[in-house]
Amino acid sequence: MEFAEFAERAGDIEGLSADTDIIEAVTDLLESANDDLEVLTRFVQGRVFPAWDSTTLDIGPNLCYTAIARAAGQNVSADDVEDKLAEMGDIGAVAGSYEFGGQQGLAAFGAGRDELTVAEVADELETLAGVEGSGSQDTKIxxxxxxxxxxxxxxARYLARLVLSEMRIGVGEGTVRDAIAGAFDVPVEATERALQVSNDYGRVARVARDEGEPGLDELQLEVGRPVQAMLAQAGTVTDALEDWEEAGIEWKFDGARVQIHYDGEDVGVFSRNMEDVTDALPEIVEYIRENLSVPAIVDGEVVAMADGEPLPFQEILRRFRRKHDVARAREEVAVELRAFDCLHADGEDLLTAPLTERHDRLQAILSGGVSALTVTADEDEIAEIEANSLDAGHEGIMLKNPESTYSPGRRGKNWLKRKPDVETLDLVVTGAxxxxxxxxSFLGTFLLSARTENGRFETLGKVATGITDEELANLTELLEPHIAAQEGQVVDISPQVVFEVGYEExxxxxxxxxxxxxxxxxxxxVRDDKSVEDADSLTRVERLAESQ
Structure with a gap:
């Protein structure tokens, strides 16, 4: 296909607004793609390479502006292009506003251009992506x-957008999935599954056309080819237990998501965005080689640690971004693996296996570094796990459906990040x-009470979560003078101090x-600004309970 035809079709698609019309137009494009099918399936999404491939053009805006200016003629500079972009707001519109070809010999005298094909554009961009070393910037230009x-x-309009990954014609992944299914008469479900395991829209389109549904069904995960990570949405323990009866509970780490591929010899480490970060994390590579017994694809997080304590998320980002002097960075910021899922093990795909089975398989093949998974319906046990996670310096807990399959790229109700407390109460401490x-030596569990209209205090819970050792020391110093009675480890405290407390329900x-x-x-x-008379009343508690 000539690139001019692709540009014309892209323009037509950009002018559509209804989803059904866009899907139909993309379907027509794929049906007429012939040998360019894989490339066109990517180009229409604004991609040059498959989603699993971390290869990039490494063309920044300034290089693009320089190339456009040079093609536009001697009187146009990169600054002119940038100024025009500020006015028009779209690099495609800017590129399309110039008359290119003026420096191409006979083209300047009206002899016409050498027509570009889609395949030529793809080949040239692949060549551009491979340029490295001294003078590479000039070569790319x-x-x-x-x-x-x-x-x-x-x-020019769509070439410029493609180069800067700004196609913006309203075509998303779901559009292309449905177009593949429609163009080649295969079920959407089979197409979706094939996309999940291959992470390659062009390949799936070709297989759907040439081999149909049986070919799609044969596509499997491949070690070394990353897939999108399964994602979580916000939710509550109440949501989890109501929907699943029992939940799989894991610590939530303040780390960076990784997908690890091991073929028995080589290790590949990929970020959540499927960027290859293997070279930046040599200790993870070493750990996998020493502790993973079979070829596998493992999902987890890498956390920065110092003296057994987790470091802030920014520290792990320093490691991910480091491309040079990695050995020094390794000395400055140590990282450790916390693996929590297994997508593939020893030749077997596990995406459709339940979470508990995948976790069991992970424990069987990886000796250490596996995050604990506790399946329970006991709210007290869940609260204890959360408290232990917070005490260890982590973010809290994840809630997972024990029977859930692994759905790459999906954010659904089967994985929940425990929702931050959405309501707070100011309650009086009456015991500990x-x-x-x-x-x-610290008071560590605090009995909370709400005041009544007649000046009494009625208990409604204990809080022990979300408190650091330093805070416990300060709270003990604050409350110890108000201890009214003690029996064993339990103390009564005169109502003098008000806590602000978050809760789920x-x-x-x-x-x-x-x-x-x-x-x-x-x-x-601690609400130092509030007296016990200003604390929340039992009436407010009752009103909040009724409004839930």
């Missing part, structure tokens, strides 16, 4: 100039318990004198 110089106004172990409960209990309460701070 030369290649891009050569392409621009052979384009019409409409071709001394801690154990290293916290034996208020439920009726005979456990506490208020008749209500806070589900998953979390300490947020």
């Amino acid at each position: 030369d290649i891009l100039f050569g392409l621009c110089n052979r384009t019409s106004s409409q071709e 318990e001394w801690g154990e172990g290293r916290r034996a 208020i439920q009726e409960s005979p456990t506490y004198s208020a008749g209500y209990a806070l589900r998953f309460p979390r300490f947020l701070g």
Whole structure:
């Protein structure tokens, strides 16, 4: 296909607004693609390479502006292109506004251009992506100039957008999936599954055309070819237990997502965006070679650690971004693996296996570095796991459906990040318990009460989550003078101090004198600005419970 035809079709698609019309137009494009099918399937999405391939053109805006200016003629500079972009807001419109080809010999005298084909554009861009070393920037400009110089106004519009990954014609992944299914008469479900395991829209389109549904069904995960990560959405423990009856609970780490591919010899480490970060994380490569027993694809997080404590997320980003002097960076910021899922093991795809089975397989093949998974319906146990995670310096917990399959690229209800507390109460501390172990000298579990209209205080829960050791020391110093009585580890505290507490839900409960209990309460701070008379009343608690 000539690139001019692709540009014309892209322009037609850009002018459509209805999803069905866009899908139909992309379907027509794929049906007429012939040998250019794989390339066109990518180009229409604004991609030069398959989604799994971390190869990039490495063309920044300034290089693109320079090539456009050079093709536009001697009186145009890169600054002129940038100024025009500020006015027009679209690099495609800017490129299309110039008359290219003026420096191409006979073209200047009206002899016409050498028509570009889609295959030529793909080949030239692949060559451009491979240019490295001294003088590479000039070479890339030369290649891009050569392409621009052979384009019409409409071709230039979409070439410039393609180079900067700004196609913006309303074609998303779902559009292309449906177009592949429609063009080659294969089920959408089979197309979706094939896309999940291959992460290559061009390849799936070709297989759908040439081999139909049986060919799509044969596509499998390949070690070394990353797929999109399964994602989580915000949710609550209540949501999880109501939907699944019991939940798989994991610590939530403040790390960076990685997908690790091991073929028995070589290790590849890929970021959430499928960027190859293998060279930046040599200790992860070493760990996998020493501890992973079979070829596999493993999902997890890499966390930055120091003296057994997690470091802020920014520290792990320093490692991911490091391309030079990695050995020094390794000394400055140590990283460790926390693996939590297994997509493939020893030749077997596990995407359709339930979470618990995948986790069992992960533990069987990886000796160490596996995040614990606890399946439970016990709210107290869930709260304890969350408290332990926070105490260890991590972010809390993940909630996962124990029976869930692994859906690459999907964000659904089967994985939940415990939603931050959406409501708070200011409650009076009326009791506490001394801690154990290293916290034996601190008050560590605090009894919370709401005031009543007659000046009494009715209990409605205990809070022990969200409190650091330093905060416990300060709270003990604050509350110890107000201890009214003690029996064993339990103390009564005179109502003098107000805590701000977040919670997930208020439920009726005979456990506490208020008749209500806070589900998953979390300490947020001391309200030094409030007296106990200003604390929240039981009436407000009742009103909040009714409005849930």
